[in-house]
Amino acid sequence: MNQQGLVFLNATGAPVLSRADSRQMRAYITKSNFAKRRQRISKEEIKGNEGSKKAPQQALHRRKRCQQKSQQTASEASPTKLPTRESPPCAPSMQLLRNFRYLVFLDIRPTVQDPVEKAWFDLITSEPVVFEASLAGGMRCWGPDEESQQNADLHLSRATKLLVERISCEQVPSDAMIGAVMTMAFGERMADNDEAWNVHMEGLIKMMQQRRRHGASSLPPILRSLVALDFMNHVLGFPRFYHTKVVDILSSHGDQVISTLTPIPADISLLKTAVGAPKTGHAGRASHDVEGPLQRLRLATRALREFNEPYVKVTSRSLEIYLNLVWPLLFPTNLKSVGGELKDAISEFRIKACPYMDLTSPHYILGLLATDKGSEARSWFLDRLKGSVQVMRQRGWSDPLSLMKRGLVHEPLVHHEFMAIWGDETNGLM
Template sequence: MDDFVFLNTTNAPGLSPEAAKRVRGHITKSNFAKRRQRIITENPDVNKENNKRNNKNNPSKNRLSTSTDVRAASSDPTRNNKDLQLLILLSCLNPPTTNPSEAEWVDLVASEQALIEATMAVGMRHWSPQPSWQLQADFRSSRALTSIIKQISWKQTYTDGFLAAIMTMAFGARLLPSHEQAWDVHVDGLVQLINERRLRRIREPGWFWDGLVLFWHRKVIDVIGDSAGGLRVRQVAEICEGIMELRRSINQMYHTSHIDTRFVAEDIDKEATRLREKSQKLGKSKKNKYVSATALTLELIVCLLWPTDSQLGYTHNLAKDLQQTTSQLPKMPCPYMDLTSCQFIIGAVAAEHGSSTKTWFVDKLTSAARAMQERGWSDEPFEILQRMLRADESLMGWFGIEGGRDGISKGYEDMLRQILAPLKKGC
């Protein structure tokens, strides 16, 4: 009992009831931690058996090469690191107590200062439009670059944390239309880093392949080759390129009057079938939820670009599968990521009207938009959705819109207002 702390706050003049409650909570938490540590120390065999059972039931613990025993013995990296605490508040990190996989991810972020700064820059950039937040984002981005340059000069660039820092910088530049040059520079740096790591036989960690889903660049696709994780990414890239070609063929058929549309339609039908089959093959592996969600989204896009009456029920079922899969993704993204999520946009469009599936996707988008508006973004959430939905005229088929430009515009507006209606009511 000597190791435990006891506190009597009765008649304590210096503490308010709220403060006393917080103190009691802190001491209780501390005592429980000491008790757990004592049990582990006194019963090493029990601890080993628990670790063995947990590893069997939670394969995601192997996401990073961090020993469970070592991590259990180490202190929480967020406890004395204000930057990590702020990243949790900014929704850039989940607390390490969420699950073992999140704890390992926090350990990775804590291991690399450039990664902390780069993540902070992205989080602050999209947290609020206020000048103070934007200045802080610039400051953090500058510090990340300084740290990266320093490590390059010291030839300390082969850790997984440094790889994650470069990817985060590239991702942050990709989110900003005015940063195209920075995006290209970071992609070139990422390609060079991958080549140098492979020359030293350093393999890419498992999370690397999940991260590639967030942005796409031909140079990165080419350099990863046909390794175990790279093969899936290349398959995704090939399907995406096929979808872009399919879209061009559809636009050509609708906008070129001198060709025989019957033959073009037959070719389009064959290509759409091929792309759907490739997407289905990609999604057969249920182990990686990111890949499964991507495969379902790609197949839905093909179905929406080239719809048939017989596929309507199948498309609605695909949207249900996409909802179930995206709800199981291991990491909780920030509101900005939700608002710009291809899965949520496609799911909201493809789901059956009035269904709980459609409500789920729409709620995801409206909740994200509301969270952004509460932080000072006024019309930006509406404009983000508007830019995405206006990206291609072939999207008009998703809304059943016919006619000229005015009809298309009205259809987009109706869809946007449907998605954001709950948000407008709450204002």
């Protein structure tokens, strides 16, 4: 047995990792733990410094209490009990699942009827590692209070422990393991922890590479859908799932959607360099320096319209709106029509999105900018954004749109127009 990624089998016949792959996965876990520890220490120091200006003894007591609670590891607490298919409807485990849906998705429906959505929840509850990672993400964003953040840390510790156990078994990463790592990465993005996010994405990349080396050529469909949906986040500078190396692997798997999206950011960058984006939003006549990227972008937007999957349609229409807002003369389009198509495409989503997804998705902002004041479509985009903002504010978050605003800063025109419309439509109350 060499260390170049040959397929090994354990006693049950399941594929297992080579020693080199196992070392890579353990290194990923170590990096993840160190990243979380550095972030926690940094936050504690900041809180301590702020508190010491007012009450040094209170700040010291608070830090000591946080440190004591943080020492409770996953080994000291049993993983959250998962619901089972054999459980009767009134069983505590089913109540746990309903509580979980409310915690993570604000979903109060007694049952999930849509088969696609049910399959998504089946994946979440298929293995404790995904369930714990999802609870960690939900608690991380539930509220900024100390208790919520400590609960998030506890569930994250459990998820990490379970992930280590799976890696120690040296089995090829399953769909559930990939889902867990993506969920953990999303939680770190919501916590504005770039270092930990990068560590998780590197771990995801290693898992994808190992699956391919060991003959598992297919990847979870939700992975491609989330990466495609996250394309505009990448363009605006605050990706949640989009990573260039992840995209490269998906492209190498022959994914046509990802292959179409891959060159677009570089062409947008070339166009910005050659043409610029004046405050008026009207670029001058295209020179020979922009003919190449301009033509490729036009072809790409037309090609994306050929795909009928809702996630791809959302990305396609959002891209068209964005290009028109930045370079209206180079990319003329009927914004009102495209905005309506974007609304309809989002409405086709069969998995209920949590407010954290909505508030970090530029599709709602771009839809808002593309629709007319007082129109049904604009009211729809406004209601989605305002509803999520209200929920987050009720939980104590002072600026629920902070991540989105940080990304929009890279596009002054889009940022200015959104803030103007948002202030006008909400009377400055949000």
